[in-house]
Amino acid sequence: MSTTPAPAPSLTPAALHRLVQDGSAPRLLDVRTPGEFRTAHIPGSYNVPLDTLREHRAELLNHLDEDVVLVCRSGQRAGQAEKALAEAGLPNLRVLEGGIVAWEAAGAPVNRGPERWDMERQVRLVAGSIVLATGLVGVFVPGAHLIGTAVGAGLTYAAVSNSCAMGVLLSKLPYNRGPRADIRTVITELRSAS
Known part of the structure; x- marks a missing residue:
């Protein structure tokens, strides 16, 4: 029996x-896409998109020696x-x-x-657009x-596995990417804030 x-x-x-x-905030890593981060983020947080975090976690590990709080839209990506x-x-x-949804609902900045x-x-x-279009086209x-x-x-x-292939694909669009979250820039920011 395996344990999770x-x-x-x-x-x-x-x-x-x-x-x-109180001035004792932990390190905040926001794992949403750069586009989502630019729309609204917690002051003082660092944008490290989930894919970048997974790819460079060993590098990040060397610069995260204190408490870390992970942030995303609702908690799913932060859990990953x-x-x-x-x-x-x-x-x-x-x-x-x-x-961030709950953070904003709480009236936090x-x-x-x-x-x-x-x-x-x-x-x-x-x-919804695909289902609607194929439903209408299906008439003919x-x-x-x-x-x-x-x-x-x-x-x-996606609901059962708590993953979303369509979301992953959409995150690759230029609209969602925004300025690329460069790992070297993030690490430099983490170092300077220590």
Whole structure:
């Protein structure tokens, strides 16, 4: 029987906000896409997109010697980032409970940039558009509705597996990438803030 490591403890937005106000804030790593980060992020956080974090976790490990709180939109990607960093040997990891959505709902401060649609909304738009279009085309072209059925199966799998292939693909679009999160820049910022 295999055992799954226990998930990192979460930190509520209220508790994190108190730590920030007291000047004892942990290191905040925001694992969303650069586009999402530019739209709204917690002041003082560092953008290390999930793919970049996974690829360079060993390099990051050398510069994260204090408590780290991982942030994403709602907690899912931060949980994946926690797993990757924990496997690399980083202790003292926590996930912001409810992500940036809960942080904003709690009235905590955010730095704002140009407004962009979040990844979840983009996935709903693309999936819904495919299902609608293939449903309409299916009236005239037999079998076209099966494309919509495949998208529905993909969304079901995404919910069960807590992953989203469409979200990963959409994150690669220039709209979502924004300025590339360069690992050397992030490491330089982490060093200078120590």
